[in-house]
Each structure stands twice: as structure tokens, then as C-alpha cells.
Amino acid sequence: MVLTMAVVQERTLALCLNLMLVFFIVSSIATTLADLQRFDHPAKDDGSLSFLVVGDWGRRGFYNQSIVAREMGKVGEKLDIDFVVSTGDNFYEDGLKGIGDPAFEESFTKIYTAKSLQKPWYSVLGNHDYRGDTEAQLSPHLRNFDSRWICRRSFIVNTEIAELFFVDTTPFVDDYYTDKDHSYDWRGVTPRSDYLHNLLKDLEIALKDSNGKWKFVVGHHAIRSAGHHGDTIELKKYLLPILRANNVDMYMNGHDHCLEHFSSLDSPIQFLTSGAGSKAWRGDIKNASQNEMKFFYDGQGFMSLQLTNSAELAQIVFYDVSGNVLHNWSFSKLPFSSF
Known part of the structure; x- marks a missing residue:
């Protein structure tokens, strides 16, 4: 033919x-598609685990960031921490400008110099990070400058006795899409509806399949907060039901520049805010039920979390800028109770 x-x-x-x-x-x-990459980080030989949690820190050492970092180093050595969790807003005001941005070294490498902090830093993006080059902050090339840096949109850290599920919360917030004062780098998360649908689906599957004795979820934005920003409505609507249905033990976040502990009244979930790594002291607090709010501190500091070698007991401690203990809370895994 x-x-x-x-x-x-x-x-x-x-x-x-x-x-x-x-x-x-x-x-x-x-x-x-949500990127739920898995990192294996085994607990200590005796089965115990300890780590620090800090957020909203990247200000080139200013606003007491360097002092908080110094105290983190002391506590990290005392607890023999396994890693550090960063709850986002890692680089102010507008994230990183590129892979070679000196802010990475000036706000991270040169600040967290203590020997005990030379462990992996598992980090999520905050809304300020989205104002910069998000692909740069997520790039594995940054590990050539500092091997500690591990940052993804959403991922899982498996420690055998606990699994930590890191969730990219900024794309959930409607206000950022109508913000006329700032621009956001939405590459990799569009179309938004598809991205969020896949993220929630992948998270739900991962939580259901988890064999960890403890389930911790980490995001930048708060589900429960009495701080400046308060509760994140979108997370209460879309994320919280999944956490409840899958027996999540703790949700840890930053965003509000304070330290907080809320206990859920209808589930075992503890809501922990550690967003006081540098600039804080906003001077405002929203009304909250005293039955829910166990602790609130409007100042700089950080948090530690320890799991005992039997993995039945968890202990959270909040520290101020001078390393003083502000709040100490222990609770057992079985049965769900606090004391």
C-alpha cells in the first residue's frame, strides 16, 4: 500500500x-505523587532512643539561635541523642536562594557545632522555606556541604521501636495561595489537589502498615496551638482524622514560636510544639482548655524525647534558652495513660 x-x-x-x-x-x-522515602535509623543496642526537636531557627545565629544551639549541644551530650528533628522554617526570611546560598552554612553548619549535634538532622519544610528555592533546600547536594542535612517534603524514619512520619504541611494552608505579599515556590506540589490527595493516601497506608511500637508524626504547622497562629484548620480537617484512626501517639510541629504541650481529650495523641529555635516572645496567647493545654511557654527553647529500653515509656522535656527544664512529661504506651 x-x-x-x-x-x-x-x-x-x-x-x-x-x-x-x-x-x-x-x-x-x-x-x-507524595515522596514517602524511608530512612532506617536503628535505635541503640539496648533498644532505647533519644532525639531533640527544634524549629523556626535559621537566623544566622541571631535572636538567641546560637545560645539555643549551645544548650542543645549540652542536652544532646547528656542524653546521647541519636538524631535531631527540625520542624521547619529552617532558613529565614525566605528560604534558600540556591544550593550555594551562604545562609545554609551561616544558619546551620556554623551554628550547631557541638559534638553531640553531629548526627542526622531530619527536616521538613516550613512556609518560610517555601518562599525560597525549595528544590535547593531539598537537594541531596547540600550533603556535600554538611552530611547531617536530610530534608524531604514527606518521608519516614524507621527506628525499629518507633516510626516518625514527616509530613509536608505548607501546601495544605489555603492562605498561602492568596498571599499577595509573598511568593511561594510550588514546584513539585502541583496540581495541589492531586498532591494533597496522594500525600494523605500514602501517609494513611504507611501508618496502617507500620510495625513500630510508637508512631510519631512531624509537620511544620500546628494542629493544636494557643500561640500566635493557633490551630491550622486545614490540618484539623484533613490530617487529624487519619492520625486518630491509626493510633498516632504524638504530633510534633513548629510554626508558632513557642513551646507547647496539648493532650487530646478524645484520643491518646499528644500535640507538641517546638518552634522556638530563635525569634520568639510574641506576647500573645489564645484561650485554651486547661484540660487540654498542659504547658505553654512564649520564649526560645527546644524539646527532647526519650524512649526507654523497654520502649513502653516515653519522656518529653522542654528546655528554655538557658537549658533549664520547663516541663517534664512521661507516659506509658500500654495502657494509654499519663502521670
Whole structure:
């Protein structure tokens, strides 16, 4: 059969269009699937685990960031910590400008210099990080500058006795999409609805499949907070039901520049805010039920979490900028109770 030039051109055009369509679909899927990469970080030989939690810190040492870092080093040595959790807003005011941005070294490497802090830093993005080059902050190339840095949108850290589920919370917040004063780098999270749907689905599956005795979820934004920003409505609507349904023990966050502890009245979830790594002292507090709010401190500091070698007991401690203990809370895994 002899094909005319017109037919050949028509079929060639159709083939090109089909290939373009396939490429578009594959690209869309690739950019909207949640990235739940898994990192294995075994607990100590005796089965115990300890780590520090700090957020909202990256200010080149200013606003007492360096002093908080010094006290973190002391507590980290005392507890023999396994790693550090960062709850986001890692670099102010507008994230990193690129992989070679000196803010990475000036706000991280040169600040957290204590020997005990030379452990992996598992970090999520905050809303201020989204104002910069998010791809740069997520880039594995930053580990060439500082091998401690591990930052992903959403991921899992498996310690055998506990699993930590890190969740990218900034794309949940409606206000950032109508903010006329700042621009946000939404690459990798569009279309938004697809991204959030896949993230919640992947998180739910991972929580259901988890074999960890303890389940901790980490995000930047608060679900429960009496601080400046307060509760994040979108997280209460979409994320909280999944945490409740899957027996999550703790939700840890930053965003509000304070230290807080809330206990859920209808589930075993403890809500812990550690967003006081640098600038704090906002001077405002929202009303909260005394039955829920166990602790609130409007100042700089950080938090530690320890699991005993039997993995039945968890202890959280909040410290101020001078390393003084502000709040100490222990609770057992079985049965769910606090004392």
C-alpha cells in the first residue's frame, strides 16, 4: 500500500501528539505523587532512643539561635541523642536562594557545632522555606556541604521501636495561595489537589502498615496551638482524622514560636510544639482548655524525647534558652495513660 505524503504527515502528527500526551501524563504523576522515602535509623543496642526537636531557627545565629544551639549541644551530650528533628522554617526570611546560598552554612553548619549535634538532622519544610528555592533546600547536594542535612517534603524514619512520619504541611494552608505579599515556590506540589490527595493516601497506608511500637508524626504547622497562629484548620480537617484512626501517639510541629504541650481529650495523641529555635516572645496567647493545654511557654527553647529500653515509656522535656527544664512529661504506651 502506497501512502500519500499527506497521510504520512497526518499519522506522524498523530503519533507526536500521543507521545506528548503520554509525556504530560507521566510528568503530572511524577510531580503529584507524595515522596514517602524511608530512612532506617536503628535505635541503640539496648533498644532505647533519644532525639531533640527544634524549629523556626535559621537566623544566622541571631535572636538567641546560637545560645539555643549551645544548650542543645549540652542536652544532646547528656542524653546521647541519636538524631535531631527540625520542624521547619529552617532558613529565614525566605528560604534558600540556591544550593550555594551562604545562609545554609551561616544558619546551620556554623551554628550547631557541638559534638553531640553531629548526627542526622531530619527536616521538613516550613512556609518560610517555601518562599525560597525549595528544590535547593531539598537537594541531596547540600550533603556535600554538611552530611547531617536530610530534608524531604514527606518521608519516614524507621527506628525499629518507633516510626516518625514527616509530613509536608505548607501546601495544605489555603492562605498561602492568596498571599499577595509573598511568593511561594510550588514546584513539585502541583496540581495541589492531586498532591494533597496522594500525600494523605500514602501517609494513611504507611501508618496502617507500620510495625513500630510508637508512631510519631512531624509537620511544620500546628494542629493544636494557643500561640500566635493557633490551630491550622486545614490540618484539623484533613490530617487529624487519619492520625486518630491509626493510633498516632504524638504530633510534633513548629510554626508558632513557642513551646507547647496539648493532650487530646478524645484520643491518646499528644500535640507538641517546638518552634522556638530563635525569634520568639510574641506576647500573645489564645484561650485554651486547661484540660487540654498542659504547658505553654512564649520564649526560645527546644524539646527532647526519650524512649526507654523497654520502649513502653516515653519522656518529653522542654528546655528554655538557658537549658533549664520547663516541663517534664512521661507516659506509658500500654495502657494509654499519663502521670
